Amino acid sequence: MADDRQVDRLIASEEIRQLASRYAVYLDARDIDALVGLYVPDVRISSKLSGHDALRSLFDQSLRTVGLTFLFVGNHVIDFDDNDPDRATGIVYCRGEIQDGGPDSDRWITQAIQYHDTYQRVDGRWLFGANRKHLLVYGTENGTSPLGLPPANWPENQTGIGSVPYELQTWKHFWEQQP
Numbered sequence: 001m002a003d004d005r006q007v008d009r010l011i012a013s014e015e016i017r018q019l020a021s022r023y024a025v026y027l028d029a030r031d032i033d034a035l036v037g038l039y040v041p042d043v044r045i046s047s048k049l050s051g052h053d054a055l056r057s058l059f060d061q062s063l064r065t066v067g068l069t070f071l072f073v074g075n076h077v078i079d080f081d082d083n084d085p086d087r088a089t090g091i092v093y094c095r096g097e098i099q100d101g102g103p104d105s106d107r108w109i110t111q112a113i114q115y116h117d118t119y120q121r122v123d124g125r126w127l128f129g130a131n132r133k134h135l136l137v138y139g140t141e142n143g144t145s146p147l148g149l150p151p152a153n154w155p156e157n158q159t160g161i162g163s164v165p166y167e168l169q170t171w172k173h174f175w176e177q178q179p
Helices: 004-029 032-036 052-063 169-176
Strands: 066-080 087-100 107-122 125-128 133-141
Touching: 004 032, 004 066, 004 087, 004 107, 004 125, 004 169, 032 052, 032 169, 052 066
Parallel strands: none
Antiparallel strands: 066 087, 087 107, 107 125, 107 133
């Protein structure tokens, strides 16, 4: 029979997996406020920068250097701190499809990424405890950018460019704002 600690860790594992998945969805949608909300309020970004405002600025700057992104979260290993039930660490595998160079670029790359994370439960909610460590396994330029395809007109056609993320309000808002 499972004890309370096992049940708590099982629930926590799913909440942390959702945290990593939400990161991918919010980043792809350019929902910066939701993205920043996935981190502890005093998130440390560097030796000189910390907090949500600094993180928001960092995301805004870095996401303007790429256009469309599509992050696919895969393997996720979570290790809980035996001394503190509100702390954990983890490694997340991710495959990134990225329009490198901004929204007008024809350069399309694929990356294999490992994120090394710390997690902290704050007021009952699991959050990233520090700025994620983005470690590149490889990056490669694809020969043909899918963004040059004609409209798919989904569901009539199975191939072509779709409407996501272009129709998302957060995506539109991000690109309407001046840096």
